[in-house]
Amino acid sequence: MDILVCIKRVPDISGQITLDASGRDIDHGALGHTISAHEECAVELAVQLAGATDGEVTILTLGTDDAVEQLRASLAVGADDAVLIETEDPGAYGPEDIAFAIAEAVRTRANDSRSCDLVLVGNDAADTGDFQVGVRLAYELDRPVLTGITLLRLAEEAAEVDAASEGGPTSVEAYGIGPAGTEVFRLPLPAVVAVQEGGVEPRYPSIPGRMKAKKAPLDEVDAPEPVHGNPRNALELPPEQSSTVTVLGEGPEAAGALVDVLDELGVLR
């Protein structure tokens, strides 16, 4: 099973953030960059599934040349090759534009006999949090789509059926957390899945993995021009709030004061 995983270079935020001069983005100056936890899990799922089915994993991103850092990092944990859809201005792309650009890349590769059975994306990007690129991509490609999926595996029953078919598995079992428990889907391929953290533990890159990643093939293609554009007008930071914390005391002696507070807040049953 051949799998394409879409990732996104995002700022690694742990402390204070500031805005850049345009007011449309945060100041990336001092920040490191990473991919989201959802996408790390998507890469891991892809490497496991492809490994079990003799398939290949391709990592794809839309971004500037800087995003090669994130592509190489994903190659180092077991992916086979990578695609950079290059643009100087990723901020000009709205969710529809990104979905279209990825779909174009998927179609171009398919015409080149490199079709993929599954496209994985993170459930939502850590920075823009649009919650829609995966679904829009599926509609562009006319494929079924699931979101919020934590685990993908080959169903035994499906494997028997698939053994008779020549081209590998024709479906996968997908697991996601629903309001009443774990929801299980039988997803026909080809498909798109938006992966959520929680089902697999991303592996760390090995030394041979890093060596291999340096030499792994990396395709660079030009991004199509954005048509819809990014609807963002400006970014705002929440107002700086001075702390209004009431320290009730230190150590176990303060327990009584805290139980008084719980009583006042009406949660002491």
Added chain:
Amino acid sequence: MTLVFVEIEGPDAPSGSGGVQLTSAEAVTFARTNTAILDGGSAADSSPLEVAVIGALTDEARDRLAHLGVDRIHHIDSPDVHAYSAAAWAQALVDVAPTHGTVMASGTPRGMELMAHVAARLGARMAANVVAVDEDGFLRQVLGGAAFERLKLTGALQVLTVAGHACDPEDTAPTEPEILTHSPEASADDLRTRVVRTEVEEADDTSGLTQAKVVVGAGRGVGSADGFAEVLELADHLGGALGVSRVVTSLGWRPHAEQVGQTGSRISPDVYIACGISGAIQHWAGVQGAKSIIAINTDEEATMVQRADYAIIGDLHEVVAAINEEITRRRR
């Protein structure tokens, strides 16, 4: 016109919000109080507020929707929508969606997924996790709640999800909602992504966490997988749920279903008691909806302490054990 997708609580949910999920009640209130803008500006203020319910519509839910000021309920129910399939449910919503105005839901996993499908099917633009709206457009959470994006959507119809706790549900003079029933037949393609079975295990249940009035949070400060006895006892005393930070699930101390934060559940309890949690932005994203926050931490400078309403500085095991003792003593 504005159409709100409303989620109904399952039979096991705490009956606190009367059959309508709290976040859905918030979304309905958000729609009702911003009708003029969401309808596209030109519509009269008296434009009807419509909601869609898929599956069973209980009397309890109908009554709650009346008190939330809903004018019309689209009750969508048929064998094809009994099991959840985002594509089939989204098409059912598209079938009753307005041509102008807004289709919206609360920012739950279901709400996000369905609105993305609706937007794709209708060729509409979508904004996720909106917290406010005015004539200039929307304000929505980005960067896991660390920043807000101001944006304007173009098109006659727009799709959005409302961030949890962007507003409080607000009762109004009860309406007599008109109920329109629909029995959609889904296409074979739309049924490909249907839930084939649901596995109910306690470890996977996040509803207790997202609906809880009290959540006791536990972070790295707990120290090990065996260190949760005191915090679990405190949660039990208060009839609350345990929520944990990402490091706790990454270390395998507790199941992922208990994780609170940007990549876990977003909670909105009356009281959140954060024990041994430093308060990284990613965790804050999940707990900022709490009405009151109490922090127990050895580090007075920790972000969670600084942002809390009340704090105790000290070792969480000692402090929480003392709190448990005090609660037990007062109950005697």
